[in-house]
Amino acid sequence: MGLAVPRFWREIPYRYNLIGSRCKVCNRIFFPPREVCPYCRRKSLGKMEEMKLKGKGRLITYTIIYTPPSNFENQVPYAVGIVELDEGPRITSQIVDCDPEKLKIGMRVEAVFRKIQEDGDTGAIYYGYKFRPVGEDEDKGETG
Amino acid sequence: MMNIGIVSYGAYIPMNRIRIEEIAETWGRNPDDIKKGLNVFEKTVPSPDEDTATISVTASRYALSRVNIDPKDIGAIFIGSESHPYAVKPTSTIVGEAISAVPELMAADYEFACKAGTAAIQNCMALVRSGMIRYGLAIGADTAQSAPGDALEYTASAGGAAFIIGKEKVIARINCTCSFATDTPDFWRREARKYPKHGGRFTGAPAYFRHIIGAAKLLMEKMKTKPEDYDYAIFHQPNGKFPVTVGKRLGFDRKQLEQGLLTPYIGNTYSGSSPLGLCSVLDVAKPGDRILMVSYGSGAGSDAFDITVTDEIENFDRDKAPTVRELMERKRYISYAIYAKYRNLLYWE
Ligand SMILES: [Zn+2]
Numbered sequence: 001m002g003l004a005v006p007r008f009w010r011e012i013p014y015r016y017n018l019i020g021s022r023c024k025v026c027n028r029i030f031f032p033p034r035e036v037c038p039y040c041r042r043k044s045l046g047k048m049e050e051m052k053l054k055g056k057g058r059l060i061t062y063t064i065i066y067t068p069p070s071n072f073e074n075q076v077p078y079a080v081g082i083v084e085l086d087e088g089p090r091i092t093s094q095i096v097d098c099d100p101e102k103l104k105i106g107m108r109v110e111a112v113f114r115k116i117q118e119d120g121d122t123g124a125i126y127y128g129y130k131f132r133p134v135g136e137d138e139d140k141g142e143t144g
Numbered sequence: 145m146m147n148i149g150i151v152s153y154g155a156y157i158p159m160n161r162i163r164i165e166e167i168a169e170t171w172g173r174n175p176d177d178i179k180k181g182l183n184v185f186e187k188t189v190p191s192p193d194e195d196t197a198t199i200s201v202t203a204s205r206y207a208l209s210r211v212n213i214d215p216k217d218i219g220a221i222f223i224g225s226e227s228h229p230y231a232v233k234p235t236s237t238i239v240g241e242a243i244s245a246v247p248e249l250m251a252a253d254y255e256f257a258c259k260a261g262t263a264a265i266q267n268c269m270a271l272v273r274s275g276m277i278r279y280g281l282a283i284g285a286d287t288a289q290s291a292p293g294d295a296l297e298y299t300a301s302a303g304g305a306a307f308i309i310g311k312e313k314v315i316a317r318i319n320c321t322c323s324f325a326t327d328t329p330d331f332w333r334r335e336a337r338k339y340p341k342h343g344g345r346f347t348g349a350p351a352y353f354r355h356i357i358g359a360a361k362l363l364m365e366k367m368k369t370k371p372e373d374y375d376y377a378i379f380h381q382p383n384g385k386f387p388v389t390v391g392k393r394l395g396f397d398r399k400q401l402e403q404g405l406l407t408p409y410i411g412n413t414y415s416g417s418s419p420l421g422l423c424s425v426l427d428v429a430k431p432g433d434r435i436l437m438v439s440y441g442s443g444a445g446s447d448a449f450d451i452t453v454t455d456e457i458e459n460f461d462r463d464k465a466p467t468v469r470e471l472m473e474r475k476r477y478i479s480y481a482i483y484a485k486y487r488n489l490l491y492w493e
Contacts, residue, residue: 016242074192074485096193097159099476113201113242114193125229127197127238 008126015128018053018111020089029053031089055111055129057085064100071117083109083131097132110134148269149317149451151213151279151310152460154206155423155468156199157303157410160189161475162483164298170480171293178298183384187301187411189478190287192486194302196225197235199285199416201242203306206465207281208243213308215243219277220250222267224260224284224415225304226333226340228253239283250277257331258380259441260284261305261415266321266447268309279310284439286414291339292489299383301411305419315457316426316435318449320367324358325445332443347442348386356380356390356438359446363436367450371395375433378404378421380440382412396436403428404437409472422451424468429453 013019014032021033024047025040031053037044062081065072072078079100083091095103096114109131116128163186168175179185190199200223208215221236228235236251250271254260261284268280285304290296330351333340356379364370371377377400379387384407391401404421406413413420418439425435435451466474484490 012241017244074488094193096191113198113205114191115195115198116193125195125197127201127242130193 005124008124015116015126016113018055018129020051020053020087021048022051023048029087029089031085031091051087053085053087053089055085057083057091057109057131059095059103059105059107059109059131059133060084060090061105062095062100062103071120079103081131091129094130095132096130103133108134146273146311147314147317147454148272148311149309149314149454150307150426151313151315152207152211152308153423153426154203154208154210154306154465155303155420155471156203156206156305157188157413157416157420157468157471158190158194158199159474159476160191160478160486161186162189162478162480166480166483167298181385182298183388183408184299184411185408186477187299188303188413189483189486190302195229195287196223196227196285196304197229197238199287199302199304200225200235200239200283200306203285203304204239204243204281204283207306207308209464210461211308211313213279215245216248218243218245218249218279218281218308220268220271220280221245222252222254222264222280222282224254224256224262224264224282225286226255226257226260226414227287227289228255231335239281243281245281256445257441257443258286258382258414258417259439259445259447261419262437262439262447262449265307265309265318265449266323268307269318269321272309272311279308282307282309284415284417284419286416288412288414289339289487292484294339296340296342299407299412301413303410303413303416303420305416305423307419313456313459314454315460316429317452317454319452320363320450321447322359322362322366323445323447324355324362326355328355328442328444330442330444342442347382351442351444352380352382352386352440353390353393355444355446356440357394359448360394360436360438363438363448363450369450371400373434374400374436376403376425376429376435377401378418378425378435378437380418380438380446381405381407381421382417382440384408406468406472420468426453426457427462427467427469429457431455431457
């Protein structure tokens with residue numbers, strides 16, 4: 001599963017900086033950003049604005065991967081989860097800096113900047129967000 | 145005199161640690177001899193998804209979170225490292241994009257073994273002083289590689305620090321900086337080689353000690369200062385012994401070194417080494433505190449800095465990002481087998 005370089009390049013704003021979009025008609029927030037609000041449809045044309053999401057949220061559900069796609073062998077076992085951001089949108093992401101066995105549904109997580117994938121030793125390196133659990137005492141700093 | 149200096153800073157180290165015992169036992173060495181010889185007990189290890197770019201981005205975001213600066217006002221990003229992820233393609237543009245400082249931005253990657261990060265600070269100072277930029281972002285970060293079984297394996301680690309340099313709301317004024325450089329082949333890595341080579345005992349006296357002492361003396365002559373004028377001193381820390389020895393030779397005592405001496409518990413973060421020590425000092429510094437920092441890069445050279453903490457540090461939001469101490473406490477230990485897997489020491493087709 002290689003990402004195409006042009007596609008990745010177009011997605012840099014939301015992959016690096018969690019840029020989503022907000023519908024100014026109904027106030028719903030979307031990630032990845034949308035051109036049109038699926039609820040307001042035509043009424044939202046020209047009323048979608050970019051919005052930087054803070055990268056804080058909670059873990060809704062997760063699974064532990066033991067049989068990875070190629071290039072992920074050295075990370076096994078690792079967790080992939082669905083995170084609900086404080087602003088509302090849900091994101092599927094790898095959950096890192098944790099023992100996957102100790103993850104708990106509902107725990108606080110924050111976005112971190114990591115390597116998402118590399119095309120072997122010779123290809124491009126793709127960066128973007130992942131999430132890590134945060135203790136109550138360390139919920140600070142803009143890492144997203 | 146224009147006040148130029150550090151407006152904000154951020155540090156980052158990966159959470160994985162490996163103990164010296166774990167490495168020594170793998171290679172049949174006595175861990176106590178090594179711990180005593182190097183004054184190093186454990187070191188950081190990057191996760192497989194961490195590299196110099198991710199460390200630089202995280203440290204830079206921490207620095208930005210402590211101040212109210214529009215990233216678009218950052219006119220230059222310079223990153224010093226000997227482990228840039230690409231041989232050709234800058235790390236600095238990745239950081240620029242990730243902190244939204246693009247596209248009106250001077251960006252460059254620096255190389256000078258372990259001192260390229262402090263060279264980045266000097267260049268940002270010059271650009272701010274000349275009025276070419278409002279703020280500059282200087283970063284020193286590395287994920288140091290060492291050959292399995294090599295002496296460097298006990299210390300080569302990962303981490304980095306980012307400094308926003310400017311002339312407004314300066315928390316630590318840089319009074320003076322100067323450098324000392326000569327052609328000294330103490331440590332090198334040829335293009336396309338994974339692991340560095342070093343000149344054994346040659347790394348000590350003619351290299352590390354000569355350059356650090358040379359730069360520190362030059363700076364103290366220029367500033368007419370003596371070791372006792374400084375509250376804190378930070379020297380490049382390839383291990384836990386060299387900085388203490390060089391400090392003693394220059395006339396500094398252990399108390400001046402303690403707060404900035406991190407290598408015993410994080411290892412040698414190369415370009416992150418003295419910059420992380422400076423972050424650790426800024427985490428606790430009070431107005432009026434005076435700091436001496438001297439970096440060292442093989443090949444060889446040292447950059448020395450005379451720094452005074454200002455009253456502005458009282459208004460500065462240190463709590464908005466983790467301190468070095470907090471990052472050091474956030475850790476999980478790994479075995480040599482996991483270390484080998486993470487650092488790609490195992491090959492299969
Ligand atoms: Zn809508």
